[in-house]
Amino acid sequence: QVQLVESGGGVVQPGRSLRLSCAASGFIFSNYAMHWVRQAPGKGLEWMALISYDGNNIYYADSVKGRFTISRDNSKNTLYLQVNSLRAEDTAMYYCARDMDRSGWNWFDPWGQGTLVTVSS
């Protein structure tokens, strides 16, 4: 079945970096664009980044532009998010999600279970 499994979260000090991973299975990963979405504790969903199926087109939310880098390795069926210069407000559950596209309409399905990043000294 289609599955996304995130990893790489943890407790990290402010200013440090982290690389999150999202392992995909059950579908042809190289055919799909992918997203990262985060959710701060008790808060709503915030879209952060999109990468096209081949990695050639990348888009970021303004809130993370310049600090976060999305990438993918289609040979390993894995999506990444490099998060730098972490701040307390980056504390959140980080989800990856597959982009579904039909005639220009896009939606996210499925989502991974998330990996928790806690920024604390």
Next chain:
Amino acid sequence: DIQMTQSPSSLSASVGDRVIITCRASQSISSYLNWYQQKPGKAPKLLIYAASSLQSGVPLRFSGSGSGTDFTLTISSLQPEDFATYYCQQSYSTPPEYTFGQGTKLEIK
């Protein structure tokens, strides 16, 4: 930037009730609107895409409607498993910027 506003932010209802959640966009987004359900401690799950298309496997009691700036998610007869938080999301922006509403928490009365 397109802002998405849901109402109400929270809602108490009983099993069997008909519930309507609304989502308003700050500008017209045609039908580029999706709905997700999130239960505590779980990842979001797609319910409705393109404003009114029901995702495969989602019960028929869920329906979506609207276009332009005003959208609704309707649950025709609440079931115990429907108590969750619901989010709308726009996918209209170019370049892509997938804004979510702030969420509507549906609780048991």
